[in-house]
Amino acid sequence: MFSIIACIGKNRELGNQGGLVFHIKEDMQFFKETTMGHPVIMGDRTFASLPHALPGRTNYVLTRHPEHLPEGVIPVSDIEAFIKEHSDEEVFVIGGGFVYNEFLPYADNLYLTEVDAEAEADTFFPEFDKSKYEKTIIKKGQSDDLTYSFAKYTKLN
Ligand SMILES: NC(=O)c1ccc[n+]([C@@H]2O[C@H](COP(=O)([O-])OP(=O)(O)OC[C@H]3O[C@@H](n4cnc5c(N)ncnc54)[C@H](OP(=O)(O)O)[C@@H]3O)[C@@H](O)[C@H]2O)c1
Known part of the structure; x- marks a missing residue:
């Protein structure tokens, strides 16, 4: 089972x-608490960051x-095989854009921190069809001049 987690403007x-x-x-x-103890998958550009x-x-x-990945980090080259092998446990998809796009069709949950601001x-x-998900607001927050909501979108059957 795949859950996406991202912070978006x-x-x-x-x-x-x-x-x-x-x-x-x-x-x-929130990211740390939500993903801790679960496998995470990310793209190479996100790992580099x-x-x-x-x-x-x-x-x-x-x-x-x-070749360049440090010991202990597991490389994935075949997305379809990875998806088939990980249907039983909750795996968090942690970005970036390329990887979210690839896994979106397979994700049952989207944890999105929705920031009420624009940025470069x-x-x-x-883009995703929000009518295909139930949206729950987990909590709202504010820091400095940013306001945001922690939303969970659960795919409807
Ligand atoms: N706001 C958030 O919550 C959040 C979260 C995560 C990341 N980000 C941001 O997102 C950006 C990075 O996203 P991104 O879309 O540029 O990159 P990405 O999704 O992190 O990584 C893409 C990588 O996937 C690999 N790849 C591409 N096609 C592949 C294939 N067919 N098979 C195997 N691997 C393949 C490539 O690595 P190789 O070139 O090594 O093959 C490519 O560099 C950064 O700015 C990061 O800070 C934001």
Whole structure:
């Protein structure tokens, strides 16, 4: 089972020049609490943006060039095979744009931190049909001049 987790702006902004567009401490904490103990899969560009592999979680990285990955990080090159092999446990899809797009059709849950702001971006979360999901607001937050909602979209059967 796949769950997507992302922080997005009003226009689904995700990233800019290899980094995040929003830096919200409460969102980082929510990400950590939600994904801890679960396997995570990310793209090679997202992995490159991290200081190190995420502790307490098996790190899978989608790449066609696995040679450079540090020991302990598991390369994935065949998305379909990975999806078939991981239908029993909850795997968190943690970005970026390419990987969200590939996994969106297979994700039962989308945890989206929806920031009520626009930002300069070169990477965007894919458009999706909200009528096919039930939306729950987990909580709302504010930090500095940003307001945001932690939303969970659950796919309807
Ligand atoms: N706001 C958020 O919540 C959030 C979360 C995560 C990331 N981000 C941001 O998103 C941006 C990165 O996203 P992105 O879309 O550029 O990259 P990405 O999804 O992180 O990674 C894409 C990588 O997938 C690999 N790939 C592509 N096609 C493949 C295939 N057919 N088979 C195997 N691997 C394949 C390539 O790696 P190789 O070139 O090594 O093959 C490619 O670099 C950054 O700015 C990051 O900060 C934002």
